[in-house]
Amino acid sequence: MTPSFTHYSHRSRHVHKVSLLEKLSLWILIPVILIALTVAAVKLSGVNIGVEIFGNAPIAYIITAFVYSFIRLFISYIFALVIGVILALLILRSHVWERVLIPVYDVLESVPVLVFFPVIILFFIHYSLLNTAAIFILVLTMVWSIAFAAIGGLHVIPEDVLFVPKIFGLTKFQSFRKVILPALFPSLITGSLLAWAAGWNILIVAEVLHTYVPAGQNVGDVFGIGSVLVQASSSGNQSLFIWSIVVIVLAITLINIFIWQRLFKYAERFKFD
Amino acid sequence: MNNPILTFSNISFKYHNGLAEVLHNVSFSLEKRSFTVLVGPSGCGKSTLIKLVAGLTQASSGSLSAPQKMSMVFQNGALLPWYSAQDNVLLSFEKDSQLGVEEKKKRALDALTLMNIKELANAYPRDLSGGQRQRVGIARALAAEPELLLLDEPFSALDAETTEALHRELLNIWKSRDITILMISHSLEEAVTLGERILVMHEGRIVHEHIVKLDYPRDPTSETFGKYIASIRKELKERRMSK
Numbered sequence: 001m002t003p004s005f006t007h008y009s010h011r012s013r014h015v016h017k018v019s020l021l022e023k024l025s026l027w028i029l030i031p032v033i034l035i036a037l038t039v040a041a042v043k044l045s046g047v048n049i050g051v052e053i054f055g056n057a058p059i060a061y062i063i064t065a066f067v068y069s070f071i072r073l074f075i076s077y078i079f080a081l082v083i084g085v086i087l088a089l090l091i092l093r094s095h096v097w098e099r100v101l102i103p104v105y106d107v108l109e110s111v112p113v114l115v116f117f118p119v120i121i122l123f124f125i126h127y128s129l130l131n132t133a134a135i136f137i138l139v140l141t142m143v144w145s146i147a148f149a150a151i152g153g154l155h156v157i158p159e160d161v162l163f164v165p166k167i168f169g170l171t172k173f174q175s176f177r178k179v180i181l182p183a184l185f186p187s188l189i190t191g192s193l194l195a196w197a198a199g200w201n202i203l204i205v206a207e208v209l210h211t212y213v214p215a216g217q218n219v220g221d222v223f224g225i226g227s228v229l230v231q232a233s234s235s236g237n238q239s240l241f242i243w244s245i246v247v248i249v250l251a252i253t254l255i256n257i258f259i260w261q262r263l264f265k266y267a268e269r270f271k272f273d
Numbered sequence: 274m275n276n277p278i279l280t281f282s283n284i285s286f287k288y289h290n291g292l293a294e295v296l297h298n299v300s301f302s303l304e305k306r307s308f309t310v311l312v313g314p315s316g317c318g319k320s321t322l323i324k325l326v327a328g329l330t331q332a333s334s335g336s337l338s339a340p341q342k343m344s345m346v347f348q349n350g351a352l353l354p355w356y357s358a359q360d361n362v363l364l365s366f367e368k369d370s371q372l373g374v375e376e377k378k379k380r381a382l383d384a385l386t387l388m389n390i391k392e393l394a395n396a397y398p399r400d401l402s403g404g405q406r407q408r409v410g411i412a413r414a415l416a417a418e419p420e421l422l423l424l425d426e427p428f429s430a431l432d433a434e435t436t437e438a439l440h441r442e443l444l445n446i447w448k449s450r451d452i453t454i455l456m457i458s459h460s461l462e463e464a465v466t467l468g469e470r471i472l473v474m475h476e477g478r479i480v481h482e483h484i485v486k487l488d489y490p491r492d493p494t495s496e497t498f499g500k501y502i503a504s505i506r507k508e509l510k511e512r513r514m515s516k
Contacts, residue, residue, distance in 0.1 A: 095289070158349070158351065160347040160348065160349065160351035160425075161351050161353065163324075163327070163329050163345070163347070163351070164347075164351050164353070164364065165364075166327075166328070166329055167327060167329075167343075167344060167345045168344075168364050168365050168367060168368065168417065169367075169368040170364070170367050170368060171368070174367055174368070178353075178364065178367065179353060182353070182355045183353075185355075269354060269355055269397070269399070270354060270355045271354065272354060273354075273399070
C-alpha cells in the first residue's frame with residue numbers, strides 16, 4: 001500500500017494529500033537548497049573559505065543561542081496572541097466599533113516597527129531592559145498577523161453559530177470559551193505561523209538593538225541566534241555564520257514538521273463546512 | 274386571545290444603517306400550545322421577525338412580550354463542529370449551574386433518544402447527514418424544555434423523504450409536550466402540512482392569516498389541502514401584482 005502524506009498549504013488554507021516525493025522535497029530539498037545557497041553566497045562574497053568552513057564550530061553554543069531566541073520568540077508570541085485576540089474581539093462589540101477600529105489597525109500595522117526606536121532608546125535601553133526591548137519589538141511585529149487572522153476568522157463564523165450562545169443564555173465568558181475561541185482556532189494557527197515567520201525575520205534586529213543606539217556596543221546585545229549571526233558576520237567568523245544558518249534552517253524545518261503541520265491538521269476539525 | 278404566550282404590538286424594525294424599515298407595525302400573538310407557521314417571499318421580514326422574538330435583535334418601536342424559556346432550531350442546524358452531537362446538546366444546559374454533569378449528560382442523551390439518534394451521541398457534525406444534523410439541532414433546542422420553540426426554515430436544505438419523516442416527528446413532539454411552536458417556512462406545502470395557523474407576510478407586514486381546519490396527519494394530495502395552498506398562493510400573487 002502506498003503511504004499517504006498530508007500537507008497544510010497556507011495558500012489554499014487546507015490540508016491536502018501529497019506524494020512521498022513532494023513531502024521529501026518540502027522537508028529535505030528546500031532546507032538543503034537554502035543551506036547550499038548560504039554556503040555559495042559566503043564563498044561568492046570573496047572571503048577565503050577553506051575546509052574549516054564546517055570545522056571547529058561551537059555547535060552547542062549555536063544551539064543554546066537558538067533555544068534562547070526560541071524562548072524569547074515564544075514569550076513574545078504569547079503576548080502577541082493575547083493582544084491580537086483582544087484586538088479582534090473588540091470589533092465584535094458593534095458595527096460602529098468595527099468601522100472605527102479596522103482603519104486604525106490598518107494604519108498601526110503599516111507603521112514600521114523601527115519607528116518605535118525612540119521609545120526603545122528612551123525607555124528600555126535607558127533602563128538596560130534589553131531583553132524587554134527585544135520582546136517589545138517582537139510583539140509589535142507578531143501581533144498584527146494574529147489580529148488580522150482572528151478578524152478574518154470572526155467573519156467566517158456563520159451568523160447562526162454566533163446566535164447559539166445567545167439563544168442558550170451563555171455568559172460572555174462561556175460564549176468565548178465554548179464558541180468563539182474554538183471557531184477562531186484555525187485562523188489563529190494560520191496567523192500564528194505568519195507571526196512566527198515575521199518574528200524570525202525581525203529577531204536579528206531585536207537582539208542587537210543596542211548597536212543601533214549612538215555609541216552602542218555589541219556587548220549590549222541579548223544572547224540569541226540573531227545576535228550570534230550578526231557577531232559572526234561582523235567579525236568574519238564564516239564557520240560560525242554558516243553553522244548558525246544551518247541550525248536555523250534545520251530547527252525551523254523541524255518546528256514546521258512537528259508543530260505547525262500537526263496543528264494545521266488538528267485545526268481542520270474546528271472548521272465550518 | 275386568552276393567555277397568549279407571545280405578543281407583538283405594533284413592532285417596527287429598521288437597521289441602524291438607514292436602510293428602509295424591514296417590519297412595519299406588526300401585531301400578532303400566539304396562543305399557548307399552538308403551531309403557527311410564517312410564510313412569505315424572500316426578504317419579506319420573516320427572519321427578522323423570528324430574531325426579534327428570540328431576542329437576537331431589538332425592535333425600533335413597539336412592544337413585545339415573550340416567554341423566558343425559549344429555544345431555536347436554525348436553518349443548517351448551527352452545530353459546533355468541534356463538539357460531538359451530545360456535547361452540542363449539552364450547550365443548552367451550560368447556563369444551568371443547578372444540574373450536575375451526569376444529569377446534564379443523561380438529559381442530553383434523552384433528547385437525542387427522542388430524536389432517534391442516540392447511537393450518534395459521540396459522532397461529530399462532519400460525520401452526520403443533513404437530516405441527522407437537524408435532528409441534533411432539534412434535540413438541542415428541546416433539551417432546554419422550552420415553552421416556545423422557534424424554527425427558522427429547519428428543513429429547507431433536506432431531501433423530501435427526510436423532511437417528511439421530520440415533519441411527523443415534529444408533530445408528535447408538539448402533541449406530546451406542553452410546547453408552542455413558531456416556524457418560518459418558504460414552502461406553502463410545509464406550512465399547510467404542519468401549521469394550525471398560517472401567517473402570510475409581505476414586505477414587512479402580516480397581510481393574511483389562515484386557520485387550517487384539517488386533521489393531522491394531513492394529506493397533501495387531498496382537495497382541501499390543495500385549496501389552502503391555492504388560496505395563499507393567490508394572495509401572494511395579488512400582492513406582487515398590486516405593487
